[in-house]
Structure formats: C-alpha cells, structure tokens
Amino acid sequence: MTFVQLIEYETTREEELAPLYEEFIKATEGKRTLTHEFHTKDRDRPNHYVDIVEFPSYEAAMRNNELPETKQVAARMKELCTGGPRFLNLEVIDEQKMTPA
Template structure:
C-alpha cells in the first residue's frame, strides 16, 4: 500500500491559536524522536467557506497512524485542539492508492 492519510475537517474562529498549538506539538514530537509521527501535514483554509479548515495528515502506513493516534501526547494535543474549535471535528481515514507528481516545488508557510 502507498500510505495512509487522515483528513480532519473543523470550524474555528481561532485559527492562529490552532496553528501555534500544532507547531508546538510538532517541535516536541520531532525533538523526542519517539515513535511514529506524520510524514507531512497540510493545513488548509476553505476559501469558499470562511471559518472551515482541514488538516491533511500523511502517514507512512495505517498502522503507524493508529500507533500515533494511541499516543498520550497525541490525545492531549487533540483535546486541546478541540477546545479551540467551534463544534466537533469530522475525521476521514483514507488509504492512499496512488500518487502522481506533476513536478514543481512546494511551499512551506504563508
């Protein structure tokens, strides 16, 4: 299998606070180098529906994603994030069947 992606759809009036929380979590996880972590995260704002956001989190495998989800620090992060959302989040769990690169370069940050 080519990997696993989890999409988290949520609404918030506090996107900057969620972004800062996520960056702190990422720095701590990378520094600890303990257990599986996401390969990549895309943080997206819905241009057509202000206040709606998506986190697209890529993992090497479903098993690594589930191991990550079961970690105490991940549960604590998720609870703090949900305190900053305007209602419950919706989770989509997707097996990656294929990827196509079209070339070009990506960008990090705004």
C-alpha cells in the same frame, strides 16, 4: 502503502491553534510517525479548515494517534473548534506524480 488522514473542523480561534501545532511538533520530535502535513483554510467558508496528514501506513497513523502528546493536543483542539473535528482515514489506492505544463 501510504495512508492519509483528513482532519476537518471549524473554528473562530485560528490564532490559538497555531501555537498548538508548534507545541505538537516539538513534543513529538523523534516519536511521531507522520511524514507530511498540510494545514489548509477553505477559501469559500471563512472558518472552515482541513488538515491533510500523510503516514507511511494505517498502523503508523494509529501509533501516532496513541501518543499521549497527540491525545493532549487533540483534546485542546476540540475545545477551540466550533464544529468537529471530523476525521477521515483514507487508504491511498493510487498515486500519480504530475509535472506541471
């Protein structure tokens, strides 16, 4: 069953986070277990961000979290944040594909 992790945080140093994401992608090539990622910015709160990361299972997410590269990036990310990061671990209990009108 699909598992989604939300990573919510605030930062005024967003331009320093972008290279960090690229570094993570390169460093975890062939190791990471995530299947889809959205990096989002809150339109109503200027320094508020939410990353939405999809995994094939909770176990896969935990394996990804244990990668040394993930821990390294998470520690550096925390240094760049003014609030958070806060993690929400969500089991997908229902999924509906929609066709737009």
